[in-house]
Amino acid sequence: MVVAWLLFPLVLLAVCGGCGLAVERISGWRLPGSLLPSVGLALVVAAAALTTSREITAPFTTPLVVLLALAGYATSWARLRTLRIDRWALSVGLGLFAVCAAPVVLSGSAGFLGYFVLNDAAVHFALINQLLAHGHDFATVPPSTLLNILRNYISTSYPTGADVALGAVRPLVGQNVAWLFAPYLAVVMAFNAVALYEVLDRVVSSRALRAACAFVAAQAGLVYAYYLEGSIKELATAWIITVTVALVASTLRQRIGLRGLIPLLITAVAGLDILELAIVPWLAPPLAVFAFVAGWRARHSIRTMGLRRIAVSAAAVAVFLIVLLEPIISTASTFFTVATGVLTEANDLGNLAAPLPRWEMLGIWPADDFRLAVSQHYDLAYALIGVALASAVLATVWMLRRRLFAPLLLLAGNGVATLYLLSRSSPYASAKVMMIFSVTAVLVAMLGAAALHDAGRRVEGWMLALAIGGGVLWTNALGYHNASVAPRARFNELAAIGSRFAGQGPTFYNLSDEFAIDFLPKEAVADPALGTPQPRAGFAPTEGRMPWDPDNLALSYLEAFRLLVLGRSPLSSRPPANYRLAYEGRYYDVWQRTATPQILAHIPLGGPFDPVAVPPCRLVTATAARAAREHARLAYVARASVPTLVPSQAVHPSSWFVVTGVPFSPLATEQPGALIGSVRVPESGRYQVWLEGSFSARIQISVGGHRVGSVSYELGPPGQSVQIGQVTLGAGAQRVVISRPGNGLTPGGVGMLGPLMLVRDGPPSGVSEIAPAQAKSLCGQSLDWLEIVR
Secondary structure (H helix, E strand, O other), X not given: OHHHHHHHHHHHHHHHHHHHHHHHHHHOOOOOHHHHHHHHHHHHHHHHHHHOOOOOOHHHHHHHHHHHHHXXXXXXXXXXXXXXXXXXXXXXXXXXXXXXHHHHHOOOOOOOEOXXXXXXXXXXXXXXXXXXXXXXXXXXXXXXXXXXXXXXXXXXXXXXXXXXXXXXXXXXXXXXXXXXXXXXXXXXXXXHHHHHXXXXXXXXXXXXXXXXHHHHHOOOHHHHHHHHHOOHHHHHHHHXXXXXXXXXXXXXXXXXXHHXXXXXXXXXXXXXXXXXXXXXXXXXXXXXXXXXXXHHHXXXXXXXXXXXXXXXXXXXXXXHHHHHHHHHHOOXXXXXXXXXXXXXXXXXXXXXXXXXXXXXXXXXXXXXXXXXXXXXXXXXXHHHHHHHHHHHHHHHHHHHHHOOHHHXXXXXXXXXXXXXXXXXXXXXXXXXXXXXHHHHHHHXXXXXXXXXXXXXXXXXXXXXXXXXXXXXXXXXXXXXXXXXXOOHHHHHHHXXXXXXXXXXXXXXXXXXXXXXXXXXXXXXXXXXXXXXXXEOOOOOOOOOOOEOOHHHEOHHHHOOOOEEEEEOOOOOOOOOOOEEEEEEOOOEEEEEEXXXXXXXXXXXXXXXXXXXXXXXXXXXXXXXXXXXXXXXXXXXEEOOOOOEEOHHHOEOOOOOEEOOOOOOOXXXXXXXXXXXXEEEEOOOEEEEEEEEXXXXXXXXXXXXXXXXEEXXXXXXXXXXXXXXXXXXXXXXXXXXXXXXXXXXXXXXXXXXXXXXXXXXXXXXXXXXXXXXXXXXXXXOXXXXXXXXXX
16 A cells, blocks of 8 residues: 555656656756656656567666656756745645545555446556557467457557556566556546646636635546546546647747747657547647747748758658657558547447547536436535536636636637537447546636636635535535545456466456456456357356356367466355366465366256255266266265355345346445345354355344355456465354445445355365266265266
8 A cells, every 4th residue: 555655656746747847958947847747757657668569679668757757857956946845736646646545545455446437447557568668569478358458449549548657667666567557547537637737827816715626627527536436538638638738838938949848749749658649639629729820929030041951941840740659650540540449439338338428618517427317405416516517607607708718718619519529429439538538627617607707706716616616526525435546455366376377378367347358368368258159068058157167168168278367265166177276365266277087077066045955867878888988987066055045035134125137136225234144054063154245335244143244345257266264163054244334435336245155164075086887876966067087
């Protein structure tokens, strides 16, 4: 937690600050101090995008970025001594960072956000690791799900500027990119808030109100919702647009030459690296305005310049842009073709339930999930939306009358881009467009308070600001409450497995989780979330209940894998006899294929709620007869049945709804309450208590009147099981209570609750062998499976 949320942001700020000073030094004029980190980050984006476009230069990305930062500090000591920190700007940045840090820090689990809400972050992790190590060269990536993903994204010119900037700084703190992803996005959000504060320079006379406008606008409801999903491109786009407008306004206040355009050029290039050609509708208007105004002002100077000087200056600018834009120029055609097809697909909802209402652009949408309708306090919510809309109209009139260039440029440029893109985009793409524009929409709404304050109505102005800001914070508080934080401990164990078994694949991973490819990068993983395994004959996969049990896979398919990484669960079958247990952890078992025995036939037993069954004696004798004919042996695993409580068959609060379409109909728990049921224990003894599900808020479990333990922030894919603790029980029916207390101030919303299972303490069952002539001794026994082996 300390490294991710304290050390890394400080290191990133130091690097961006140094790079910003380097840009300032080269440009020959003093940038606004509040924009130095943002301009520095733009340079990091541009430099990293350039080096990672080639395998030969990719490993030098971090050294280059560090060198640029050190050069900035080394050549700017005088500037540093005179630099004065604007306390209001600092407060805005720190405040926004704290708002973004809250869901992760207060959960106590320093994971990433958006887990199983929008799993696109898995792709970003994979791209960062690949590009920073090998650029676009895939020679070191074995045939696997990971290789397919990398090829699909990089071959379509997927924009990675925001990704590689994170990758460039990551080695300086030595953490997995997954744990730095959310802090990086929080820094980008904070930089955007500070840039908005700069846009309002000479616009809002009260520094406190100026800071409040920037603070609220930077966390507009849709923006914060996309932050909670881990949407890196969209957040970086919102930031680079703001920085571009702020730089346009600042640059036009100076009397500078071509050299002075360098900060603006680097920022524009960074925008192209972040979103490729899709950024053009957003950046073209402010840059066009800048070109027109600057050209008009310099018309007399241009006339007096000789043709040679004009040609040399133009050539220098062209070379500068060609070098920085080379990765984009070389792939522009491919990106345009792919992006046009994807963004204009009329019925594409992505992870949305329905197209978003346009009202959400005003930043106030107090629903548990931005993709859903407002269901509570409906009248108050729409009253606040109306207030924000009226305030935005007031602010627009005020800005026009006062000719407030910077905020008007932000509104006009973003407004034109938004209108154009909303008329062409799919519902999923339109939601992203709305999110990017919502920063401007909320900023303009907040400026209505500045208009009242400027007119001498200070009390009314602050009341209006509090009303709009309160609506935004209310929206974000609900989003924070339902934040989805990835379980760091489970992924750390998966990363340890990745290090221990590197290069020993191919590997089958049985849980449907896109992030497995990022933590098992050298195991050549086949992940069910990103491809369809081959089921055994007669088995029909059921959506929602998808830990792929070894028994449910075709034997020939399973045996193609040297390693099996299986989520631990009492309901999981033991792999075939030619696999040995090579690793046992809290969350995973790793099974390694052996040369012997040879499996001639594998006969699965058991069902979805119990991995074992007593096979009919005729099945045993028929299998033995076949083994005898093939001069083979019988192998089997004797296991006791697993006492299980299926939650949907127990008494539960009415606010806990049953999810249909899956075999055990798990309960989605959101409100406090308790589920009460019973489980029959076959004999007295000490039992391990396991609970299947995906848990956000704390869940407490008691069995037989004994409190066993609790589980929280253990989100995971369907079929994930967690060992809660141990308890001594007598034979007979035992009362089970699964309760969910209130959240308090900690985040944690909906969770999925699956079966509770009891496992008798003792060593796991091993594989036994028997001659076909002795097969009748297996009649009446509880078995996991039967095999014919040689």
